[in-house]
Amino acid sequence: MAMEKGLIGKKLGVTQIFSGDGAAVPVTVIEAGPCVVIQKKTRETDGYDAIQLGFGRTKQKKVTKPIQGHLRKADKGLFRVLKEFRAMSPDNYEEGQ
Secondary structure: OOOOOOOOEEEEEEEEEEOOOOOEEEEEEEEEOOEEEEEEEOHHHHOOOEEEEEEEEOOHHHOOHHHHHHHHHHOOOOEEEEEEEEOOOHHHOOOOO
């Protein structure tokens, strides 16, 4: 079974690590997760299979009212970033997970 892959994160900065031969390699530091499933989209209702994830809590005044209503259905708070990822089987996920 193929596993779905997706990552939502925030860039924290750039640093360096050293490889085995001593060379410095630049790397980006990313804070990944926690992400919450906001909505499941199925082939029957939406025409394709996907899950929508929320990342980065935010204040109510920074979220528009239509998005607040959408997020209220999941009842897990307000998020700064909403992203949708295609899923082979959205039944494996639960809203609010």
